[in-house]
Amino acid sequence: MNRNLDLGTLRSFVAVADTGGMTSAANRLHLTQSTVSMQIKRLEEGMGLSLLDRNNGRGIRPTAEGEQLLGYARSMLEMNDEVWGRLTAPKFEGSLSLGVPGDIIRPHTPNILRQFNRDFPRVKVKLTTAGSLDLITGVERGQQDLVLTTEVFTEGEKLPANAERLAVEQLLWTGAVGGRAWLARPLPLAFVRWCVFRQPTISALEQAGISWFDAVDSESHEPTSVTTAADFAVRAEMPSFDYPGLEAIDHRGELPPLPKCSINLYVTEGPNRKLAQELAVYVRRAFRG
Incomplete structure (x- = not known):
């Protein structure tokens, strides 16, 4: 007899494994803690396995069996999200220009582009690498739709209306x-x-x-x-x-x-702003974890 895994339950399981706690997972998924706990209980009972170690003194961690399931669960959820993204995403079409300084092109940019392409397959993204000042000028002149910059951080400094600070790091x-x-x-x-x-x-x-x-x-x-x-x-x-x-x-x-350095995000105020804001969601998610 075929038995099916519930993707919603797997998403809760992955969230618990990632965050180390039922409450943290519930907050991430916008569910109640009791809902997440019940999902995990049903998953363990259904599989007849103990998937999470709750007594190691370092938060909740996957057991050996849980680690095996975790890899499969991530793959299944990624495939599920890709299907939904490709078939149900708004039918955005067009092209975007993304500018990133060479010193921060890794590690996030590849994943940002891959995930955005998964969800918006009809949008073409042109990647440019240049210095931060040139990229800011590009946005001002309408040559770039979305850029990341690295800038020396000054306490209390206000960014332009079309910019936001994603992170501050000590050099x-x-x-x-x-x-x-x-x-x-x-x-x-x-x-x-x-x-x-x-x-x-x-x-x-x-x-x-x-x-x-x-x-x-x-x-x-x-x-x-x-x-x-x-x-x-x-x-x-x-x-x-x-x-x-x-x-x-x-x-x-x-x-x-x-000194400290800030990583900033600039979005065009031109006609491509709506589409650029969609890409900005993926950039924020990557840099803010």
Whole structure:
């Protein structure tokens, strides 16, 4: 006899596994805690398995059997959401231009584009990488519909009406894994020419009396990443974005503290605004977890 898994129950199971609690899962799904608890109970009784460990002192965690189900559940829910997205989404058509600085194109942009294309298959998205100032200018001139920027954060600073702050992060000194370039004087730096972090980093070094020089002259992030990973230079980076071969430098106070950086979202005020706002939903979701 065929037996069917309920997708709503699986969604609750995944939410509990992700959040570590019934109440947190209920809040995420806009359900009551008792509803989620009852769904999980029925799922465990129906399968004859204990799927969640409630007594490990670290919140609710999947059991070995629960881990197996979790992988299947994620796949089933993703397929379900893709079907609904493709068949029932508003019939938006057209094209959008999305601008992202090279230093934050990973890790979120691929998932943003994949999920948006799943739900809005008739919309074409053109991706542009450029410096934050150029991207802001592009929005102002109607050349970009939606852009992300990295900007030095100033407490109390107000953004334009068409912009919002997605995150604020403390910049870190980064270098090659186990590297020693940060000990060199003058200090070798690896920044693209238009990087907004470059001038604040230089100012921090000069205030600390540390000499420096540009070890890279490029408009692309790839040469700066390669140079840094080769232990030829160091650079300032946001902690949420990882690059192979790089790590935060444990400089023990021998390098000056760096300023905070904000990741901002700008949306066009032109005729494409409604469609751009749809894409903005996916961007917010990615950056705010």
